[in-house]
Amino acid sequence: MLTFRTIKSLTQCLRGYRTSNLRVGFVPTMGFLHDGHRALIDESVARCDITVVSIFVNPAQFGPNEDLDRYPRALDADHELCRKAGVSMIFLPDASEIYPPGFQTTVEPGPGAEPLCGAVRPGHFRGVATVVAKLFNLVQPDVAFFGQKDFQQCAVIRQMVRDLNLPIEIVTVPTVREPDGLAMSSRNSYLGPSDRKRALCLSQGLLAAQRAYGEGERDSQRLIAIARAQITEADQLQYLELRDVGTLEAVQGMVERPAALCVAATIGQTRLIDNVLLTPPPKALSDRDLEVVSYAVARQVRPGAEGSRPS
Ligand code: AMP
Numbered sequence: 001m002l003t004f005r006t007i008k009s010l011t012q013c014l015r016g017y018r019t020s021n022l023r024v025g026f027v028p029t030m031g032f033l034h035d036g037h038r039a040l041i042d043e044s045v046a047r048c049d050i051t052v053v054s055i056f057v058n059p060a061q062f063g064p065n066e067d068l069d070r071y072p073r074a075l076d077a078d079h080e081l082c083r084k085a086g087v088s089m090i091f092l093p094d095a096s097e098i099y100p101p102g103f104q105t106t107v108e109p110g111p112g113a114e115p116l117c118g119a120v121r122p123g124h125f126r127g128v129a130t131v132v133a134k135l136f137n138l139v140q141p142d143v144a145f146f147g148q149k150d151f152q153q154c155a156v157i158r159q160m161v162r163d164l165n166l167p168i169e170i171v172t173v174p175t176v177r178e179p180d181g182l183a184m185s186s187r188n189s190y191l192g193p194s195d196r197k198r199a200l201c202l203s204q205g206l207l208a209a210q211r212a213y214g215e216g217e218r219d220s221q222r223l224i225a226i227a228r229a230q231i232t233e234a235d236q237l238q239y240l241e242l243r244d245v246g247t248l249e250a251v252q253g254m255v256e257r258p259a260a261l262c263v264a265a266t267i268g269q270t271r272l273i274d275n276v277l278l279t280p281p282p283k284a285l286s287d288r289d290l291e292v293v294s295y296a297v298a299r300q301v302r303p304g305a306e307g308s309r310p311s
Contacts, residue, residue, distance in 0.1 A: 001088060001089065002088070003092055004092065005092050007138055010089070014139065022048075022049035022050050023049045023050070023142045023143070024049070024051075024139065024141045026051075026052050026135070026144045027051065027053045028054045028056075028132060028144070029055055031057065031074070031186070032073060033055075034176075036176040036183075038081060039147075039174070040145040041145075043173050044145050045086040047143060048142065048143060051085075051086065052089045052090075053082055053089070053091070054090075054091040054135055055075070056098065057071050058127060058128070059095055059127075060127030060131060061124050061127030062127070071186070072186055106126050107130045109129045109156045109160060110163075112155050112159050112248045113126070115152075115241070115243070115248065116241065116262055125153070128153055128157075129160050132157055132160070136166055142168065144157075144169070146171070146172055146173070147172070148174050148175045149175040149176075149185070150273070151262055155248050158170050175274070181200065181207060182196075182202075182203050188270075190268075191267065195270060198233035198267050199233075199270075200233075201231050201234065202263050204230045204231075205228065205231040206276040208227060209224070209227040209276065210261070210277075213255070220242045223261065223278070224241070227240060227263070231265065234265035235268065236266040237264075239264050242259050242260070242262075242278070243259060244258070244259055245257075245279070246286075258285060259277070259278045261278060
């Protein structure tokens with residue numbers, strides 16, 4: 001496994017591989033890797049000849065009062081996880097490598113970046129889209145892997161790839177959960193024991209709604225209410241919304257198309273997000289919907305089992 005800290009060394013090495021027509025998979029991360037990241041890496045290693053993982057805590061996607069300075073880091077453990085997983089290259093740039101003096105140009109995502117996290121974190125998705133576009137240009141992968149856990153991020157990236165004609169396949173990998181259901185996240189490390197217990201109400205609420213959907217409930221307000229009834233421990237519920245997986249529009253009335261029930265809340269000082277998919281059987285889905293949810297649906301053994309690790 002090779003580690004590169006500079007753009008020059010990374011791109012020089014990749015140029016050599018590209019001439020040999022190998023399929024390059026790319027997994028962008030901010031490090032402090034856990035089994036959720038590992039699922040993305042495993043998928044890339046299974047599908048591609050070369051897997052590149054970037055570890056970069058991107059300042060451009062953090063707001064002024066957010067956790068950029070204290071974002072958890074564990075480079076040695078990250079290296080070990082990547083090595084064991086069969087990663088070919090780690091890209092580990094400094095902020096000055098990605099944003100050199102004089103840097104000016106950004107990618108402005110469209111309306112898909114406005115609701116949900118976009119409303120709570122102004123400028124966040126501009127920072128995400130810009131860094132992902134830059135990393136795509138540097139790595140030039142055939143396939144890039146993102147987690148369903150960041151549902152809106154997946155939608156923003158897919159839209160960017162379509163709008164800018166980037167020749168990259170985007171694969172969305174289902175959310176990996178702790179045994180008790182909490183979605184894995186680097187930020188879970190902020191949670192003390194009592195906050196860790198309280199955080200569980202988020203996944204419990206979402207999974208209860210997903211179960212109700214599986215049992216036939218289609219009324220969007222009732223599904224939201226089922227989740228809301230369990231989310232009693234959040235200090236601040238920032239949003240709990242049902243969104244269409246294709247358009248990201250809020251679902252009103254009955255759920256007739258694939259939807260994601262999305263939550264963001266603070267538990268103590270920690271902001272957490274999570275979501276579950278509410279999707280009919282694959283045969284009822286359009287091609288466009290399948291592109292967004294096929295991986296998740298293919299592994300959705302039963303409602304509530306979305307997070308089980310792919311075998
Ligand atoms: P991050 O390091 O938090 O920026 O995440 C890097 C990638 O890993 C993103 O595509 C995330 O959606 C994905 N990811 C993070 N947590 C999980 C999880 N629990 N399950 C699946 N993917 C995840």
